[in-house]
Amino acid sequence: MVNSTPAVDVRGLRVTRGGRPVLDGIDLVVERGSVTGLLGPSGCGKTTLLRSVVGVQRIEAGEVRVLGLPAGAPALRDRVGYVTQAPSVYADLSVLANLRYFAEVLGAPKADPERVLEEVGLREHAKDLVGQLSGGQRARVSLAAALLGAPELLVLDEPTVGLDPVLRQELWQLFHRLAAGGATLIVSSHVMDEAARCTALLLMREGRLLAHDTPQALLDATGAADIEAAFLALVAGEGAR
Amino acid sequence: MNPHRTLATARRVLLQLRSDPRTVAMLLLVPCLLIVLLKYAFDGRPEVFDSLGAPLLGIFPMIVMFLVTAVATLRERTTGTLERLLTMPLGRMDLLLGYALAFGLVALVQGVLAFGLTVGVLGLSVTGPSWALLAVAVADGLLGMALGLFVSAFAATEFQAVQFMPAFLLPQLLLCGLFTPRDTMADWLHAISDVLPLSYAVDAMNRITSQSGFSGALAVDLAVVLGCTLLALALGAATLRRRTA
Ligand SMILES: Nc1ncnc2c1ncn2[C@@H]1O[C@H](COP(=O)(O)OP(=O)(O)OP(=O)(O)O)[C@@H](O)[C@H]1O
Ligand SMILES: [Mg+2]
Numbered sequence: 001m002v003n004s005t006p007a008v009d010v011r012g013l014r015v016t017r018g019g020r021p022v023l024d025g026i027d028l029v030v031e032r033g034s035v036t037g038l039l040g041p042s043g044c045g046k047t048t049l050l051r052s053v054v055g056v057q058r059i060e061a062g063e064v065r066v067l068g069l070p071a072g073a074p075a076l077r078d079r080v081g082y083v084t085q086a087p088s089v090y091a092d093l094s095v096l097a098n099l100r101y102f103a104e105v106l107g108a109p110k111a112d113p114e115r116v117l118e119e120v121g122l123r124e125h126a127k128d129l130v131g132q133l134s135g136g137q138r139a140r141v142s143l144a145a146a147l148l149g150a151p152e153l154l155v156l157d158e159p160t161v162g163l164d165p166v167l168r169q170e171l172w173q174l175f176h177r178l179a180a181g182g183a184t185l186i187v188s189s190h191v192m193d194e195a196a197r198c199t200a201l202l203l204m205r206e207g208r209l210l211a212h213d214t215p216q217a218l219l220d221a222t223g224a225a226d227i228e229a230a231f232l233a234l235v236a237g238e239g240a241r
Numbered sequence: 242m243n244p245h246r247t248l249a250t251a252r253r254v255l256l257q258l259r260s261d262p263r264t265v266a267m268l269l270l271v272p273c274l275l276i277v278l279l280k281y282a283f284d285g286r287p288e289v290f291d292s293l294g295a296p297l298l299g300i301f302p303m304i305v306m307f308l309v310t311a312v313a314t315l316r317e318r319t320t321g322t323l324e325r326l327l328t329m330p331l332g333r334m335d336l337l338l339g340y341a342l343a344f345g346l347v348a349l350v351q352g353v354l355a356f357g358l359t360v361g362v363l364g365l366s367v368t369g370p371s372w373a374l375l376a377v378a379v380a381d382g383l384l385g386m387a388l389g390l391f392v393s394a395f396a397a398t399e400f401q402a403v404q405f406m407p408a409f410l411l412p413q414l415l416l417c418g419l420f421t422p423r424d425t426m427a428d429w430l431h432a433i434s435d436v437l438p439l440s441y442a443v444d445a446m447n448r449i450t451s452q453s454g455f456s457g458a459l460a461v462d463l464a465v466v467l468g469c470t471l472l473a474l475a476l477g478a479a480t481l482r483r484r485t486a
Contacts, residue, residue, distance in 0.1 A: 017486055021471045054328045058484045071481060077330040088321030093253070105251035105331045129260065145325070 005068035007032045007184035008053055009151070013062035013116075014047050022048045022209035024207040030200070032152075033178045037195050038188040040204030043083050043169060047085055050155050051203070053186065054082040067152060078106050081146035085157040085188075087138045091131035094140060095122060095141050099148065113175070116144040119174055121167070137162045145169070154178065156187045160194065172197045193240040195227035203231055210234045242334045249313035250331070250339025254313070255346070268309060268347055272301035272355045295446040296367040296419055298378050302351050303385030303442070304410060310344050311402040318393070320454030326483075333478045334479055341383075341474060348382030369449035373459065377445045380466045384438055387473035400486045413439035418447070438469035 008030035022045045030036050037045050051057035052064050055072015066069035067079060084091045096117060099113035117123045120140040125133060130141055134234070143159050156175075160168045165209040175185050179199070187198070195201055196215050203210040203218075211218055211234055222237075224230035272350045274395055279297055283289035317323045326336060356375040359365045367374065392409055396402035416426070416434040423434050445462035452459075 056324055056327060058483055058486050072328075074330070077328060080328065082320045082325065086321050086323055088325040090253070090257060090322060091255045091320070097253070097256055101249060101253040102325075102329070105246055105329050105433065107330065131253045 005065075006030060007034070007067060009063075009065040009185065010049075010052070011063045013049070013052060013064060014060045015045075015052060016060050017048060017058060018171050022207050026207075026209055028202060028209060028212055030184060032184050033174050033179055033182060035185045035187065035197070036200040037192065037198035038202045038204065039192060039195055039227070040210075042200060043210045044204045046204060047188075049158055050082075050188060052184065053166045054080055054155050054183070078108075078149055079152045081148070081151035081154045081171045083143050083146045083154075083156045083159050086141035087135075089130050089138065089145060092129065093139075094127050094129055095133070096126040098141060099145060102145045105117045106149040108206070111150050112150075116147040119147060120144045121170065130154065136167065137165060139163070150181075152183055153187045156182055156185065158188055158190070160187075160189065160191070168194070192226070192228040194234060196233075201227070203234060205235060205238075212240065242332050242338070246331055246335040247338045250336055251342035251346075254340055254343035257313075258343070258347070264309065265347075268305055268391070269351050269354055271305055272298075272351060273358050275301045276355060276363065277358055290363070291366060292450060293381070293419070294359055294363070295367055295374055295450045296417075296443045298359050298365075298374060299442050299446050300414065300417075300419070300439070301383035302348060302355060302378060302382040302455045303439070304406065305351070306344060306348055306382045306385035307389040307392075307410060308403065308406055309347075311338065311393045311396065311405060312389075312399055313344075313400045314340060314390050314393040315396050315399055319398075325359065327481075327483045333481045333483075335476050336472050337390060341386065344386040345383055348386055349379050351376045352379035352382055367450050368453050369451075370447075370455055373449045373455055377442065377449065377466070378461060380463055380470070384442065384466050384470045384473070386468040387394055387477070388438075391473040391477040391480070394477060410439075413437045414474075416440065419443055438466060441442070441465040441469075474481040 010026050010028045013023050013026040026049060034080065040046055048057060052059055053066060053071055057154045066076055069076055096113055099116060103112050111179055117126055120143055122137060122140055122144065125137060126137060128198065130138055133141065139159065139162060146154060160171055175187065179185055198215060202212050218227065218230045222230040222233040224233050248481040251351050274383050276298065278345060279293065352375055356378055360374065368401065392405045393402055396405060416430060416437055423431055441462045444460055447464065448456060448459045448462065
């Protein structure tokens with residue numbers, strides 16, 4: 001039964017933050033094993049949508065189901081990994097001490113901290129205090145913590161922001177390796193050129209979903225040369241309607 | 242609740258403290274320094290030290306523990322690590338008890354140091370058993386810690402958290418019977434002071450100062466202080482929400 005349910009199933013999701021509607025009726029289904037990019041301008045509600053999926057966002061209406069269970073259900077807490085937009089790790093602990101603590105909380109295997117350090121390319125920084133790392137390194141520690149315990153769903157809020165092209169390439173390869181291993185990934189970004197690396201795209205604007213399709217299908221449907229142009233075409237099309 | 246995760250959290254908090262030796266030094270030494278000041282400020286009137294030494298042995302550590310826990314837990318919230326932890330299989334009580342264990346250990350060390358100094362070096366003499374001073378001092382430190390954990394839920398910034406000290410602790414300090422016996426206060430203030438935990442902390446210390454033996458009343462005061470500690474922890478857990486706006 002488990003594998004036939006989608007990784008994420010959102011129906012009529014509405015969220016109000018600070019008195020303003022931030023998500024205005026979102027419906028979407030994320031298939032298992034996909035690498036879904038969540039794209040849209042700053043402030044359009046990407047983080048809010050991801051928070052709803054991991055179950056820390058208070059929602060006004062609608063339903064969010066994750067791996068067949070209501071979002072945030074206790075049984076999901078070691079099956080969903082979440083990387084917040086700002087790195088959420090302890091600056092006054094070493095990289096390894098951070099990962100060891102999160103691994104213990106998750107009940108992940110003892111060797112997991114070393115494994116995930118390797119995966120994000122930080123092995124030689126294991127003993128460094130997180131507060132003494134560069135911004136991009138700190139972001140990778142935060143990502144590494146979400147990889148602990150090999151979660152089935154990874155929710156990554158702008159994990160590649162501030163990283164150089166080589167590193168971004170490596171991380172996207174990692175994301176696809178994880179997906180090939182059966183994990184599902186939702187990756188937000190406002191860098192449109194990352195879109196081509198996804199198997200599915202969600203384009204958002206002002207709290208609503210403009211499109212949900214494969215990158216190629218979006219290009220075909222809009223006749224645009226790249227995702228950025230496709231996005232602009234979709235926005236223009238919306239205005240015309 | 243899960244002992245393994247609670248202990249992991251306590252260990253993590255202690256590790257964080259270890260990377261900040263200045264805070265640890267201040268935590269342990271500031272109460273001692275204040276007691277030394279009290280002793281020699283009243284050098285010409287030793288009876289003042291004998292009557293105020295015991296209550297302040299409880300109050301100084303409490304204030305210090307309050308501030309440090311309020312800020313530490315607030316920092317967890319503002320750096321996003323709390324949000325991450327709440328998506329993980331960590332019970333809210335696991336988190337709070339982890340903090341309580343780690344800072345409770347600090348309170349214990351702090352209490353032992355301040356007690357050793359006050360009784361051993363500065364020669365505070367009390368009518369009651371002097372080990373009871375230690376027990377109440379540590380209980381007061383624990384109370385300060387639990388209150389700090391609780392109020393940090395209501396603070397959005399570190400500025401606000403620090404402001405809770407004058408807003409939340411100083412009124413208790415005025416009403417706890419340190420400056421004037423509680424039964425000489427206006428009736429309504431006396432009634433208020435009856436429900437403030439610090440009043441019981443000071444009552445306990447005053448009993449040790451002036452009464453011999455470990456009386457039942459002293460046990461009740463100590464139980465109230467520890468009960469308030471547990472209550473503050475439970476309230477702290479209740480105010481910790483997994484879902485936020
Ligand atoms: N804590 C909050 N309280 C009130 N309103 C908020 C809060 N956080 C975000 N908002 C509002 O919700 C809207 C969506 O914010 P969100 O963080 O989801 O955007 P985003 O798409 O992730 O943006 P970015 O790309 O800049 O990260 C914004 O208009 C923002 O002002
Ligand atoms: Mg965002």
